[in-house]
Amino acid sequence: MGDAKVPARFERERVMSFIKNFIEQETINRRKFLLASAMGLGGAAAAGVLGGGPARAALSDPTIAWSYRNRTNPYWNEIVSGGEAFVESLGKPKSDLVHLINDGSSEKSLADVKTLLAKESGNVALAIDTNDAPNCRPVVEAVAASMGYVSTIWNKTDDLHPWDFGDHYVSHMTWSDVGPAEQTARILFKKMGGKGGIVGLGGIASNNPAIERKQGLLNAMKDYPDIELLDYQAADWDTQKANQIMSSFITRYGDEIKGVHCANDTIGYGVLEALRAEGLQGVIPIVTYDGNPQAVDLVMKGDIEATVFTNPHWGGGITAALAYYAATGHFKPSAEPHASREFYGPTILITPEDAQAFRAEYIDSVPNYDWKDFWGPGNGQIVYK
Amino acid sequence: MVDATAKPAFVLRLLSRNRIVKWAPLLVLSALVLFFPLIEWLEDFRAGDAHAYLIDSRFFSVRNAARIGISATPALIVAIGATFIIIMGSIDLSMEGTVSVCAVVFASVFIGLGGTMLSWAWLALPLSMVAGAMIGFVNGLVHVKLKIPSFMASLAIGFVGTGLALLLTRGDRIRVEDPVFRALLTERWFNFPVMVYIALVFLLVAWFIQSRTRLGRNFYAVGGGEELAHASGLNVERIRLLGFTLAGTFFSVGALLAVGRIGIAETATGNNFMFVSITAVVVGGTALWGGIGGVWNTLAGVLIVNVINNGMVVVGLPDFLQDAVLGILVITAVVLSTDRKSISFVK
Numbered sequence: 216m217g218d219a220k221v222p223a224r225f226e227r228e229r230v231m232s233f234i235k236n237f238i239e240q241e242t243i244n245r246r247k248f249l250l251a252s253a254m255g256l257g258g259a260a261a262a263g264v265l266g267g268g269p270a271r272a273a274l275s276d277p278t279i280a281w282s283y284r285n286r287t288n289p290y291w292n293e294i295v296s297g298g299e300a301f302v303e304s305l306g307k308p309k310s311d312l313v314h315l316i317n318d319g320s321s322e323k324s325l326a327d328v329k330t331l332l333a334k335e336s337g338n339v340a341l342a343i344d345t346n347d348a349p350n351c352r353p354v355v356e357a358v359a360a361s362m363g364y365v366s367t368i369w370n371k372t373d374d375l376h377p378w379d380f381g382d383h384y385v386s387h388m389t390w391s392d393v394g395p396a397e398q399t400a401r402i403l404f405k406k407m408g409g410k411g412g413i414v415g416l417g418g419i420a421s422n423n424p425a426i427e428r429k430q431g432l433l434n435a436m437k438d439y440p441d442i443e444l445l446d447y448q449a450a451d452w453d454t455q456k457a458n459q460i461m462s463s464f465i466t467r468y469g470d471e472i473k474g475v476h477c478a479n480d481t482i483g484y485g486v487l488e489a490l491r492a493e494g495l496q497g498v499i500p501i502v503t504y505d506g507n508p509q510a511v512d513l514v515m516k517g518d519i520e521a522t523v524f525t526n527p528h529w530g531g532g533i534t535a536a537l538a539y540y541a542a543t544g545h546f547k548p549s550a551e552p553h554a555s556r557e558f559y560g561p562t563i564l565i566t567p568e569d570a571q572a573f574r575a576e577y578i579d580s581v582p583n584y585d586w587k588d589f590w591g592p593g594n595g596q597i598v599y600k
Numbered sequence: 601m602v603d604a605t606a607k608p609a610f611v612l613r614l615l616s617r618n619r620i621v622k623w624a625p626l627l628v629l630s631a632l633v634l635f636f637p638l639i640e641w642l643e644d645f646r647a648g649d650a651h652a653y654l655i656d657s658r659f660f661s662v663r664n665a666a667r668i669g670i671s672a673t674p675a676l677i678v679a680i681g682a683t684f685i686i687i688m689g690s691i692d693l694s695m696e697g698t699v700s701v702c703a704v705v706f707a708s709v710f711i712g713l714g715g716t717m718l719s720w721a722w723l724a725l726p727l728s729m730v731a732g733a734m735i736g737f738v739n740g741l742v743h744v745k746l747k748i749p750s751f752m753a754s755l756a757i758g759f760v761g762t763g764l765a766l767l768l769t770r771g772d773r774i775r776v777e778d779p780v781f782r783a784l785l786t787e788r789w790f791n792f793p794v795m796v797y798i799a800l801v802f803l804l805v806a807w808f809i810q811s812r813t814r815l816g817r818n819f820y821a822v823g824g825g826e827e828l829a830h831a832s833g834l835n836v837e838r839i840r841l842l843g844f845t846l847a848g849t850f851f852s853v854g855a856l857l858a859v860g861r862i863g864i865a866e867t868a869t870g871n872n873f874m875f876v877s878i879t880a881v882v883v884g885g886t887a888l889w890g891g892i893g894g895v896w897n898t899l900a901g902v903l904i905v906n907v908i909n910n911g912m913v914v915v916g917l918p919d920f921l922q923d924a925v926l927g928i929l930v931i932t933a934v935v936l937s938t939d940r941k942s943i944s945f946v947k
Binding site: 286291446449453459463469484488493494 | 661671762771782786793858867868869910914
């Protein structure tokens with residue numbers, strides 16, 4: 216969508232939502248205030264949105280919300296615990312964080328956001344993974360139209376950028392998994408002495424991280440002509456499915472398998488148990504991804520050669536913090552460079568040598584993060600291919 | 601004078617339709633067990649490296665049989681629980697939630713009481729079975745007393761179970777690393793891990809219940825014609841309640857074996873059990889309308905599903921084709937192994 220269309224569309228949605236909420240005195244007050252700001256009475260906090268769209272002053276005490284899949288998955292559990300830690304850093308109880316749980320439904324994700332915006336009249340600092348990339352635009356537009364603030368992670372289409380929305384779309388963070396997955400593959404190949412057959416077990420085939428992690432493996436193989444990829448199959452991030460596929464791989468390839476590349480830790484657990492059943496645990500090296508605490512323990516024991524930590528706790532906290540501090544006027548997103556609005560999250564490689572130190576620093580005690588250091592741990596601006 | 605018609609009559613009787621239908625699941629299983637090595641042989645033959653069919657087959661080997669056994673055992677026990685319900689003409693879809701809860705209850709109590717079978721922690725085993733029985737009992741109560749169709753009641757109870765497991769674990773997974781408990785997987789007798797023998801014991805128990813107890817025969821009576829059973833003085837409600845309780849108990853044993861297999865209890869432990877167990881029961885020839893089939897059918901059904909899953913990887917079928925092929929093979933197996941001529945309509 217071109218820039219010129221954005222304000223018109225905003226205007227339409229804003230009018231629609233105004234009609235819907237016109238009886239709400241609060242909205243009217245805000246508009247009066249906006250008018251005042253525009254006339255130079257409201258202070259520096261108010262600024263025009265690109266193309267002369269509406270603007271308004273910073274929010275005071277916005278409702279902080281995290282919208283995500285659910286807590287069953289340890290990864291999302293960590294993300295949300297980071298969000299709670301941030302809320303506590305403001306001196307509030309962690310129950311003040313509003314949880315919008317979409318259970319993997321983009322429709323529910325959008326509907327929940329709109330409900331919250333209506334309930335709080337736009338006084339919202341939202342952190343969200345929109346479940347799939349196309350859903351990001353309607354979510355961001357809804358938040359911007361009701362003058363809330365939103366920061367996103369993971370899912371976003373390449374043509375959608377925070378800077379096209381002035382201050383209200385604060386930031387987007389994602390993780391590039393190609394590089395780290397390539398590093399784990401290299402560690403695996405070195406352990407194998409640079410030659411032999413490997414098998415790979417991937418995530419759900421259409422998931423972006425699954426695609427990137429496989430690509431990382433393929434990239435590393437270019438430098439190792441004697442490594443042969445015997446088979447690569449989707450294990451759907453599922454321990455039991457990985458377990459069954461791995462035991463079938465052992466039947467098909469037997470002694471040819473000298474190493475296993477797993478797309479995440481949960482797949483790795485299933486692979487380890489399939490190897491254990493055959494007495495091959497410790498004989499065939501494996502590498503995983505995600506850096507779950509239990510995987511780190513297995514790295515320390517030498518059962519896993521390497522895993523990658525993406526610090527979901529920090530990611531969950533900082534995403535909420537970005538939306539919150541932009542909303543309260545602590546910083547002005549549109550004054551920040553593009554690299555501060557779309558950036559890669561941190562990745563830390565964990566190997567048996569540094570697993571002990573890693574555990575002490577990140578797992579045994581959750582570090583006290585400075586939630587105003589938005590960009591320190593990040594990995595630079597997102598690059599589109 | 602020789603009776604020329606005797607032999608054909610004997611053959612005809614041997615191959616009567618009823619008899620074929622009765623043995624169809626086993627025939628399908630045998631065909632699959634011979635089919636995958638054939639693909640394997642063809643693949644090697646084309647590569648100019650022909651091996652002796654079956655003898656040198658990687659699929660048709662004791663070690664692979666053990667692998668199929670490992671992947672089949674938890675599903676077998678869960679499917680046996682579902683078999684009783686399906687024989688009654690009801691359905692139980694609560695297995696995913698029940699398995700998760702029982703796995704998590706077992707693991708937390710086991711770790712809480714010391715984390716090794718050599719301490720009081722073994723109490724976690726019967727406790728988990730009690731938990732399974734209780735969930736099944738509640739499931740039955742909701743179905744029978746609130747008069748909610750078993751399909752909906754059990755599905756809902758399953759969701760409650762998944763939520764409960766999440767509440768108990770807070771989204772974490774619990775590792776059970778006690779070597780004595782993990783011997784279920786690591787200790788082998790005659791090439792097969794202990795868990796396979798334990799599953800066989802429970803299969804025999806289920807067979808005993810099915811064929812040698814009044815309760816087992818009553819399942820068939822209810823499934824074959826509930827009004828008739830009721831008119832004959834059977835307490836159908838009580839039988840249903842007992843059936844769901846029994847199923848819940850079997851689900852919990854399946855959960856224990858699932859934890860034994862991967863050493864992890866989590867909310868996701870129950871994933872996929874619904875599809876695998878219901879498919880296995882139906883593929884095995886137990887009719888969804890009740891009254892027909894039994895636990896041996898279920899054994900064949902579970903083996904069919906797991907042989908297909910294992911075989912597809914072993915012959916190198918690309919993963920994006922596997923789900924589609926599994927679906928087609930399941931339909932084929934059901935067509936071959938259930939007698940659909942005796943019924944006038946299918947719901």
